[in-house]
Amino acid sequence: MNLLALQRSMREYLIRxxxxxxxxxxxxxxxxxAVYHHAYRAQLLDCLRDTFERVxxxxxxxxxxxxxxxxxxxxxPHSWTLNDYGDEFDRTLSELYPDxxxxxxxxxxxxxxxxxxxxxxxxxVTADALSGxxxxxxxxxxxxxxxxxxxxxxxxxxxxALSKKNAPPAAxxxxxxxxxxxxxxxxxxxxxxxxxxxxxxxxxACDGASFAAICSVIAARMxxxxxPEVAGALLAGWLQDGLIIAVENR
Amino acid sequence: xxATSVASFAGFGLGLRPPHYRDFLRGDVPxxxxxxxxxxxxxKGGRPLNILAAIRDRYPIxxxxxxxxxxxxxxxxxxxxxxxxxxxxxxxxxxxSDHLCWTGIEGFNSHDLLPLPYTEDAMRVVxxxxxxxxxxxxxxxxxxxPSTYMSFADDEMSEWxxxxxxxxxxxxxxxxxxxxxxxxxxxxxxDPLAYLAGVxxxxxxxxxxxxxxxxxxxxxxxxxxxxxxxxxxLLYRAACARFSRVATMIERDDDIPPLSDLLTELxxxxxxxxxxxxxx
Numbered sequence: 001m002n003l004l005a006l007q008r009s010m011r012e013y014l015i016r017x018x019x020x021x022x023x024x025x026x027x028x029x030x031x032x033x034a035v036y037h038h039a040y041r042a043q044l045l046d047c048l049r050d051t052f053e054r055v056x057x058x059x060x061x062x063x064x065x066x067x068x069x070x071x072x073x074x075x076x077p078h079s080w081t082l083n084d085y086g087d088e089f090d091r092t093l094s095e096l097y098p099d100x101x102x103x104x105x106x107x108x109x110x111x112x113x114x115x116x117x118x119x120x121x122x123x124x125v126t127a128d129a130l131s132g133x134x135x136x137x138x139x140x141x142x143x144x145x146x147x148x149x150x151x152x153x154x155x156x157x158x159x160x161a162l163s164k165k166n167a168p169p170a171a172x173x174x175x176x177x178x179x180x181x182x183x184x185x186x187x188x189x190x191x192x193x194x195x196x197x198x199x200x201x202x203x204x205a206c207d208g209a210s211f212a213a214i215c216s217v218i219a220a221r222m223x224x225x226x227x228p229e230v231a232g233a234l235l236a237g238w239l240q241d242g243l244i245i246a247v248e249n250r
Numbered sequence: 251x252x253a254t255s256v257a258s259f260a261g262f263g264l265g266l267r268p269p270h271y272r273d274f275l276r277g278d279v280p281x282x283x284x285x286x287x288x289x290x291x292x293x294k295g296g297r298p299l300n301i302l303a304a305i306r307d308r309y310p311i312x313x314x315x316x317x318x319x320x321x322x323x324x325x326x327x328x329x330x331x332x333x334x335x336x337x338x339x340x341x342x343x344x345x346x347s348d349h350l351c352w353t354g355i356e357g358f359n360s361h362d363l364l365p366l367p368y369t370e371d372a373m374r375v376v377x378x379x380x381x382x383x384x385x386x387x388x389x390x391x392x393x394x395x396p397s398t399y400m401s402f403a404d405d406e407m408s409e410w411x412x413x414x415x416x417x418x419x420x421x422x423x424x425x426x427x428x429x430x431x432x433x434x435x436x437x438x439x440x441d442p443l444a445y446l447a448g449v450x451x452x453x454x455x456x457x458x459x460x461x462x463x464x465x466x467x468x469x470x471x472x473x474x475x476x477x478x479x480x481x482x483x484l485l486y487r488a489a490c491a492r493f494s495r496v497a498t499m500i501e502r503d504d505d506i507p508p509l510s511d512l513l514t515e516l517x518x519x520x521x522x523x524x525x526x527x528x529x530x
Contacts, residue, residue, distance in 0.1 A: 001404065002323075002371050003321075003323040003366070003367065003369070003371050003372045003375055004323035004324065004355075006367060006402070007322070007323050007352060007355045007364075008355065008356070010364060011354075011355055011356075011358050011360070014360055015358070023403075024367075024402050024403055024404065025400050025401075025402065025403065026400070026401045026402055026403050026405065027400075027401075029400065031467045031468060031469060032399050032400035032437075032469070033400065034467070035399040035400075035465065035469060035471065036360075036362060036364065036399065036400075039362050040360050040361075040362050043361055043362060044361070047361075076358055077354075077358070077359045077360070077361060078357050078358065078359060079359060080289075080317050080327060080329075080330045080333075080359060081289055081292065081317065082289075082361050083293070085361075116296075117296050117297070118293035118294060118295060118296040118297070118298055118299075119294050119295060119296060120294045120295045121294075121295030121296065121299075184296065187296060187297040187300065
């Protein structure tokens with residue numbers, strides 16, 4: 001068997017337990033192959049535990065391990081880095097816990113915070129950078145680590161309690177449309193729950209919309225006299241959180 | 251003009267692990283160099299690269315990788331090499347090492363150091379991959395002998411013969427893991443001293459020392475979760491007699507103790523080396 005065929009047969013053994021490789025092993029293959037079978041799965045399990053620490057705490061050891069093992073069996077790793085393993089774990093959890101949406105939402109939050117941790121560097125602007133801006137043509141450039149998604153549960157409160165080793169609240173549905181935004185400021189990942197107006201405005205900013213266009217959308221969603229105040233508050237919040245890395249005039 | 255040789259560096263070092271970041275950032279840890287896992291710092295930004303820059307200001311660095319997959323029959327991945335080259339340019343390490351193994355093929359990555367058959371077919375693959383990596387990185391590589399738990403019916407040569415020929419064909423160097431030699435010798439019933447005698451001494455630039463475990467099924471496992479064992483220290487003593495001016499370090503990846511424990515182990519490596527030099 002040439003090297004390519006041997007490596008394919010070993011891959012099939014690791015993923016599916018295929019037997020073809022056994023004939024290539026010197027001596028009794030069972031205890032020797034078992035070392036690699038175990039190491040492959042143990043490393044991926046450790047990786048998921050490390051990345052999805054709050055999901056692990058929420059589900060407990062047995063629940064998390066069952067979910068992780070199901071994910072490992074159906075998701076062989078493809079990236080050169082273990083850091084990428086787990087990017088679809090929230091989908092596996094959605095399938096396993098269709099009636100407990102907080103589980104997949106916790107997974108998204110764990111994953112996004114981890115990605116923000118070593119995401120691209122960028123220096124936020126200070127308030128001084130906003131003086132003299134032509135706001136009719138201004139475009140806000142948003143920090144590259146920002147991720148956002150709509151949530152339907154109190155996953156943020158659960159995550160916070162678990163991170164502080166406090167007793168978490170019971171899972172509950174949110175009554176108002178809410179999103180989570182995750183980003184990194186300096187070296188620390190952060191998250192914040194935002195309402196649907198901020199979610200829409202920030203999504204527009206990420207897509208390159210002008211601040212004027214963002215203000216128009218805000219105005220369309222409320223009594224127009226309140227729009228400047230709301231837009232100003234959003235801008236101040238984004239500035240304070242280090243979300244804006246440049247303001248361009250186009 | 252890319253460097254075609256790796257200078258000797260006869261120091262004693264430790265692997266950089268997160269529980270010890272603060273110790274190393276103080277800059278007063280008594281080591282001659284620090285080894286970093288390349289992939290831990292092949293990231294886009296954030297704290298890891300900031301820490302690495304600070305460590306780099308305080309200690310010479312060697313870069314040790316686990317994902318090059320130098321033995322993949324479908325070739326080495328250029329995007330990986332280019333990312334690694336970016337880090338090499340940033341860090342300017344004393345040298346860059348990885349393992350004689352394969353980790354994946356055709357888009358699958360096991361993230362484990364899988365054994366190669368020691369055949370001429372594998373030799374051609376490994377050497378072609380090493381030559382490409384050395385071209386991209388613009389420097390010779392160090393390749394580490396793996397711990398293995400199985401060998402292949404088609405093997406045509408010993409591991410040490412494979413390493414020797416690999417060095418001869420590519421100009422690469424060796425990172426000799428003495429614990430891995432001990433573990434593989436036990437698992438495959440060969441003489442570890444014959445291994446030491448069989449590798450080209452002039453190509454060895456670094457030695458790893460680490461702990462292992464017995465899996466209770468007749469195999470030793472390279473777990474890096476224990477202190478270096480007495481038989482491995484004895485083998486290291488024999489290595490001191492065989493190899494001169496090599497860098498030595500302790501690897502610990504699990505159940506990581508306080509830094510002082512690892513420094514005590516490193517002092518033993520210093521003492522064994524000094525004793526041999528006095529006797530020689």
